[in-house]
Structures are given as C-alpha cells and as structure tokens.
Amino acid sequence: MAKGTIRYWAAAREAAGTSEEPYDAPTLAEALRAAGERRGADFGRVVALSSFLIDGDPVGTRAHEGVALPEGGTVEVLPPFAGG
Template sequence: MAKGTMRYWAAAKAAAGTHEEPYDAGTLAAALTAATSRDGRGDEFRRVVARSSFLIDGDPVGSRPHESVELPEGGVVEVLPPFAGG
C-alpha cells in the first residue's frame, strides 16, 4: 500500500465536495474504489470519476487498466473530468 494525495478538478471537485484527499492504496483502481465508496459520495461523483482521465505525478494513465496502475508512495493522482471549451 502507498500513501499519497488525490486531487480533484472541476466537476470532480464539485461532486467530491473537496479539492483533495489522501489515498492509501496499491493501485489506481483501489484508490478510486475507496474514493467512490466514502460516506456522502453519491452517484454523480461515481459518474464523473467514470468519465475522467488521470495523471499520476504528471504522467497520463491513458487507457491502461486501472488495476495495473501501481501508485507510488507520496504520489499525486489528478482526477480530470472532461472539460468543455478550448
């Protein structure tokens, strides 16, 4: 297990009710499961996360399965929902 920070942007921030929170997980999938299972998180947060892309310490996750993406100790996961405009 690694400990780090998850940062939420735009719609993810609004749906989470916070800009950032800690993670304690070995993989991106485990961190997202924990985040979406927190008390007070509803369906909107789960929908936003499902549509989001992710950066880990600035590197894009891309289409890799989230179960295969290991999280680093002290890392930062950025949750980026789709943005409108240019």
C-alpha cells in the same frame, strides 16, 4: 500500500466535495473505489468520464487495476472540459 494525495479538478471537485484527499492504496482502481465508497452516484459518473495523471504522467487507456500508485504520489482527476 502506498500513501499519497488525490486532487480533484472542476466537476470532479464538485462531485467529491473537496479539492483533495489522501489515498492509501496499491493501485489507482483501489484508490478510486475507496474514494467512491465515501460519495454518491454523481461522483462515480464523473470519475468514469475522467482522465488521470499520476505525478504528471497520463494513465491513458491502461486498466486502473494495473496502475500502481507511488508512495507520496499525486493522482490528478481531470473530468472532461468544455470549450474549444
């Protein structure tokens, strides 16, 4: 298991009720599942629409189950942004 930090931005921060929290998980899917267990349905909806960066690198369309988390890493949860 890797330990690091999840940072939430904008609507994700509001749905999470915090700007950041630790993770202790081997994959992005596991970290998000654990975070979701502590929160309500709104969190799940926001995360499902979000994009993710791990230590600044975009996850893109890769399956979250296959995205390994690094020890001491940072996951950025970026919900869709409005504007233009």
